[in-house]
């Protein structure tokens with residue numbers, strides 16, 4: 083149970099839970115309202131699945147139908163949910179993407195020669211790994227199998243999709259420690275970083291494809307962008323292009339946790355049930371733009 087991914091996640095979850103909640107009560111209220119509606123509307127004839135269920139801080143488990151299953155690779159997530167909500171829910175522990183173990187192995191093999199155990203020079207390891215990333219497998223096999231077996235009527239993705247790219251970065255940093263895998267010189271193109279972004283993009287697309295093909299009603303909430311701005315930011319009416327919705331800054335300094343994937347475009351054949359965005363102030367001058375999108379069922 084305590085593999086490399088679960089150890090990283092347990093630490094990240096600790097950091098997530100230790101944040102100053104006063105700053106984000108508004109975010110918590112909105113996310114709980116959104117996910118709560120998904121749970122209330124769920125067709126009771128089919129199971130409900132919550133991806134990235136974590137400790138349930140964002141999830142109104144009281145509204146979850148009996149048998150609702152949590153899925154989270156953090157080994158403490160289920161027991162934390164029990165402590166928070168008094169609910170011992172069926173649970174799947176494991177990587178919902180099935181992409182992180184191949185990533186870890188590729189990173190470790192790039193850093194160290196398997197036959198001699200000798201550490202490779204940093205630039206050689208970076209090039210090797212960047213070349214390996216495009217061919218790594220990334221089919222969410224376990225998730226597809228679960229969907230095939232249980233036929234969920236509703237799937238919630240609770241703030242997990244935007245975590246995948248940063249998690250992958252943490253995993254590479256662990257494999258390369260004590261060095262950093264990234265280009266130190268900002269003027270030099272960082273080929274490994276770019277290759278990792280493309281890797282994360284493929285992971286997110288594969289995940290969305292599996293969710294789409296499940297046919298289930300989807301309630302997805304995730305970080306859409308991380309924006310740096312000393313001044314206050316405002317949001318106009320919802321637009322498909324999130325950049326057009328952000329007002330108040332002449333030039334947008336943004337990081338895209340979804341690595342270019344537009345969820346609405348990926349699920350274009352679905353009927354939208356609800357779509358909204360809001361800001362989640364996380365740190366000094368840092369604003370997370372949260373996106374909440376719900377889609378009706380579709381015949382698989």
Ligand SMILES: C[S@@+](CC[C@H](N)C(=O)[O-])C[C@H]1O[C@@H](n2cnc3c(N)ncnc32)[C@H](O)[C@@H]1O
Nearest residue numbers: 091134136137138139140154155156177178240
């Ligand atoms: C930002 S937290 C969401 C918190 C959670 N919704 C809650 O209410 O506590 C992201 C969650 O996704 C989980 N997670 C991230 N990547 C995962 C993966 N590849 N497979 C399974 N769970 C993952 C983390 O362990 C964490 O609990």
